[in-house]
Amino acid sequence: MDIVIIGGGKVGEILCHELALENNIVLIEAVPERLERIINKTDITGLVGDGADYDNLVEAGVETCDMFIAVTPEDExxxxSSIIAKQLGAKYTIARVRNPKYTNHIEFVRESLGINLVINPEMVAARYITKSIEFPHSLSIEQFGKGRVNMVELEIKAGSPLADQSLSQFRQEYGEVLICALTHAKQTIIPSGQTVLRVGDRLYVTGSREDLANFYLKAGYREEKIRSVLIIGGGRVTYYVLHLLSKMDIDLKVIELNEERALDLSHRFPQVVVIKGDGMDQELLLEERIEGFDAVLSLTGIDEENIINSMYALSLGIKKVMTKVSRTGLLKILGDSDLQAIVTPKRLITNKILRYVRSLGNATASNVEALIRIADDEVETLQFFVKENSRVLNIKLKDLNTKxxxxxxxxMRDDQLIYPSGEDVILANDHVLIVTKHKSFSDIDDILR
Known part of the structure; x- marks a missing residue:
């Protein structure tokens, strides 16, 4: 596809890197040094200038492009630029929009202005946090198959019945779910039947909501619903989190330093206790009985404060702690830390945009319906639509010569969800999830040697 992107920040840079292999990319970026750096790292064409300028959009080829993606820091x-691009002839348009005054009327913005996908990073992060609250034992969670399949990240704790089990034993006992990948001693692998699970391993487990709930019970993860949440920081992510969690049977408390913001939240959410104070003040946290909460969410605008607050909450034994980290460069540094669950809005919206782009590409060339990277981007999870000319059709999986x-x-076959054994086969029109350490698969046939 021909794709025009405006905005060469972190999101724009990742999109260029991920999409350049299979598409023709033109990037419009106002800062020459930033544009040059991205061009030197990826196979794209660049244009220095204002992404909302009509002449720049025409020069970039928006009139004939398949996809226009606007991810500058400015909503307007x-x-x-998305409206102009649509009027010029762009087939599909995507706009990152953060301000609640726009996203509260997202359907109007989308339908009236002709923007196909309006995406709000803070809203996406809030939905991710809410899903994680619903799965208290998970460190991260992804969904496939139109929400029917969940992939959760779990850690094996000391005393867990999973410790020292081989994967073949695991399959016999917990056959309704599947371990797709695991990280042990900083190394991520796709496990085999001989793989032995150890304390400290991080598992990536797939299953339906019901199957995962049964697995939790059988594996010793007690059913512990989150009934109280303390949120440190009252910014945009918190606004959307409160909007979602206030509909659930959960006691909510927010600590926010800015008086105007604290008052605004208390007026918007009268059922939520809002405290004006410094979330870095441990005496205040103890006064507000932080140790009594089931979950603590560190959602301030300062990454370092979020990290420190989360480490303190974990030291008190809080069972669910989530940390917002906006600067993606910190993720590698934090990879070996004791933080439970890290939420990065830029990474979340990048994944969402990539899913959307690839789902459209599926109608033309690529058969990838969804792609998400897990385990610090070491493993790809790809959902493929299987076409009638595929070389994997009607062969027992045990007989497929896979990499x-x-x-x-x-x-996924019609309404049936199959966790396959070696006796199963893949049929035309199936949707198949592949988990692999290989990169750049674009067709289900790429799994073959």
């Missing part, structure tokens, strides 16, 4: 620039470091996690 993203909206205006190493690869696993077929599930097959």
């Amino acid at each position: 620039t993203n909206i205006i 190493d470091n690869l696993l077929i996690a599930y097959i």
